[in-house]
Amino acid sequence: MATAFWDRDKEGASAQSSAAPATSFWKAGHAPTLIAAFLYFDLAFMVWVLLGPLAPEISKTLGLTPAEKGLMVATPTLAGALLRVVNGLLVDRIGPKLSGAISQLIVIGGLFAAWFMGVNSFAGTLALGVILGFAGASFAIALPLASRWYPPEHQGKAMGLAGMGNSGTVLASLFAPMLAKAFGWNAVLGLACIPLSIVLVIYMVMAKDSPNQPAPRRLIDYFAPLKQGDAWWLMGFYAVTFGGFVGLAASLPIYFTDQFGLTPITAGYCTAACVFAGSLVRPMGGAMADRIGGVKALIAVYLVAALALAGVANAATLPAALGLFVLAMLALGTGNGAVFQLVPQRFQAEIGVMTGLVGMAGGVGGFYLASSLGLARQMTGSFAPGFLIFAGLAVAALVGIISVKRRWRATWSTGARI
Template sequence: MMKKMQLPLQTLNLTLGFMVWVIISALLPFIKEDIPIPTERLALLTAIPVVLGSILRIPFGYYANVLGARKVFLASFILLLFPVFYISEASSYTDLVIGGLFLGIGGAVFSVGVTSLPKYYPKEKHGLINGVYGLGNLGTAITTFTAPLIAATAGWSFTIKLFIVLLLIFTALNFVLGDRKEAKVKTPIMDEIKGVYKNDKLWLFSLFYFITFGAFVAFTVYLPNFLVSHFELDKVDAGMRTAGFIALATFLRPVGGWLGDKFKPLFLLMGVFSGLTISAILLAFSPSIGLYTLGSLTIAVCAGLGNGVIFKLVPQYFSKQAGTVNGIVSMMGGLGGFFPPLMLSAINSITGQYSIGFMALSQVALASLILVIWMYYQDRLALSDEVFRSTGQGILVTDQSGVIRAVNPEFTQLTGYSEEEVVGHKPSILKSGRQSGSFYADMWKIITRTGQWQGQIWNRRKNGEEYLELLTINAVRNDAGEVIRYVGSFSDITTTY
């Protein structure tokens, strides 16, 4: 029963963490009325919680493995009590910066659940489970939608104090319902980092999440003020539209994880980055509110699906170092939400528009699309190489002139020749002398006519021992129909002769 409680409990934990994470950005229109904030510092203020929330994801993911999710969530909610109260009493820009920095703890808890929850479910459900957990992103929507409504009548300071009550409730819930017997891993963090940092897939996944989750966070923190200042919408309307963006992206996250369980995740990412590229180009042309809404909603769809798919891929490739890798990948996603608002603000101050920033997003998304395609074909090549090297038959590959270019380990096992000893030579190095010249002439006539030959042939190992093999030779042709290589596969059948 306790294990079944962990998915809903940790999802609700993430919801609260994200609710607290965006307090400042959601209430900024109200806070500005009481605390003077320079326009050029608005983007920095909303981005500050993202920084700590991103960086802390690495240790949070690691300690979720070492200590268990229960202890990490408990400590997080207790620590969040202090910055939340401090911000509720803020009277200066500096107070907001200090409190906002520590609000990042609310965003850091993301890596706790994606590390802990897969322990309770089989691999074929990891995409869906991490996607369901990702519904906790709705916390940003809840705060963005409800906080302005409450603040409009009760004031922003009282609104923030309400979060203290929620933090106390969830501290108690985790103390009672958190799993004390969760499986734990105690590998030193530096050992885990050393084991993964040279793996190119870690950095590719980090880039992909930098784009998808970064786009989600960037639009979450930037849309409320952007819609008010650029389209002159009232604050509540802007909050509702932003909440709609967040809700759409968040509800599609488990859909992305589920699709990742059912279909090829890399194919899905190709569609995600194609959509991001097109929608960012649309936004670059500063369209009307209608087209701007269409472009933003397309980004929400692609970001939501992409977030779910990526966290299906992480445990698939990094099962033993999931905590640290989840932390690094999710940290890069959080940082992806830090830089775009600053970049857009800087570009707007220089050019008076946001077009260059959105065009930059489209180009990065296009580059990611190309990398996903490259990764897909690299995986196919790796699979082919794995089959080539692990098959139980000896295999040799020659060029069109019959010179050996590659052999597999089983070839060495059967013949005694290493790859270095045969590459550059012709297969005649294996001849036993039992077959006549006419035998080989007839064999190559058949290969030239049909592209294939199969039969029994006597060859000689490196130690001089003769053996009988069942040999199959296939001609490999290019699109023009020209032979580019020959592949021979054989097995030793001496004992059955």
């Protein structure tokens, strides 16, 4: 069976280039690569947000202020955002498989060094956050690695399944607080190297670059999409959907411990429930966008997210807040899949760099949300202003997607629903 999957290289390539009727999803691409992309993305996201679940313990040890806690958990998000552009360039120049291997080695080496030497200051947490940014930048590698094997009519499902690696944030929320209580939070950094190393071996065995790799271009050519307004729209839309998802994933352990006095382990369980909801629906969001169009899906996403985040700002009890966070994460996770159903419809030839650019915008949105929640808590004594402002950004995105939908449907002609 594995050999049969492995031998679908030519079938996947012809499915992309042929005008023949659409084949089933599992016959259209390269399943081992899709699985490898998911595993790489999943474990990378696990360590990308690792500082969030560990934040209550780190803060207690180092005596951090609310603003410092917010900046600590936001730093990996910003570093990952910027590094996604770098990875997008590498993907188009040396291929996604080699780019992914290099990134994984950097993260494993950085975590091992942090565990061996110890992290003893706020500056040290920021330095570690930059290293963890390489894990967050995996987004710009894993998605093109999977996407290039699949034709336009299956892009939403392929990108959604690979992107379901967002679920790695659930693993961090569930296990990091428990391991920190048992062994100390610094030991968690070393323990994380074990599953990362296992996945690296699996990745090297199973992943394979698509034969449809674009020819290398001049460095300046990679930024050509930024001259087109559609690129900025897609970046803005993802800054809200993914920015909201990852910003909440990193910040909720702090919110639950500070707002409701939960223990780090209980806060981790609550965070895991919210993050699991957003991760689970990402492939569903891609599949739904394949069926009804990414534009329709995003209109619903932004409306629900805005209402849920505004409700969180006024939630007085833990059950109310938890329910609204789950609703917000369901919407944002669906939106993540929907945006990346649209990206390859418009920028198939530049999918590597566009994945990096759009992913960067998502990371910037997450950095803003995580850091603004810490600042809001320190300046006003409440997280509410941070949630309300981000709800306003969701409303702005709703207005934006409505304003461009008619032009996109009239000018994009890929055969897939817009």
